[in-house]
Amino acid sequence: MTAGDIAPKAPARYLRPRIPHFETSERGRPMAQQYIFQMQGLTKAYPGGKKVFENIWLSFYSDAKIGVVGVNGSGKSTLLKIMAGIDKEFNGEAKAADGVKMGYLEQEPHLDDSLNVRQNVEAWCEEKQLVSRYNEVAAKLREDYTV
Numbered sequence: 001m002t003a004g005d006i007a008p009k010a011p012a013r014y015l016r017p018r019i020p021h022f023e024t025s026e027r028g029r030p031m032a033q034q035y036i037f038q039m040q041g042l043t044k045a046y047p048g049g050k051k052v053f054e055n056i057w058l059s060f061y062s063d064a065k066i067g068v069v070g071v072n073g074s075g076k077s078t079l080l081k082i083m084a085g086i087d088k089e090f091n092g093e094a095k096a097a098d099g100v101k102m103g104y105l106e107q108e109p110h111l112d113d114s115l116n117v118r119q120n121v122e123a124w125c126e127e128k129q130l131v132s133r134y135n136e137v138a139a140k141l142r143e144d145y146t147v
Contacts, residue, residue: 035059035061035097037060038058038095041091042056042057044087052074056092083102083104
């Protein structure tokens with residue numbers, strides 16, 4: 001009797017180790033993935049000494065999907081405002097990696113009633129505005145172009 005007689009052999013797809021892809025250095029050696037955002041020893045307190053949170057340490061990879069969950073008043077929005085760079089009154093460190101652009105959409109944003117939802121969101125997106133302007137200029141050149 002062999003081990004194969006006792007337990008069926010697993011399909012080959014389960015036996016192959018999954019090797020993660022790592023970026024490589026100039027010498028071809030794997031490099032560690034870099035954090036896109038880090039918080040170290042983050043503490044937020046309001047006047048009067050009420051602490052919203054204390055000594056938080058978090059690090060996020062660029063492909064991470066995160067959620068912030070908590071009861072009302074637990075500091076979810078405050079945490080996101082700190083991450084976006086809106087709230088700067090805290091102790092500790094909160095920083096995005098070089099070249100990272102952060103944004104924040106308020107829970108109750110001030111919207112333009114003359115625009116639809118998409119237009120309101122795009123109104124805050126500088127990149128979308130640049131692309132739209134580029135498309136306008138390209139369309140005008142297409143119309144006015146003569147040989």
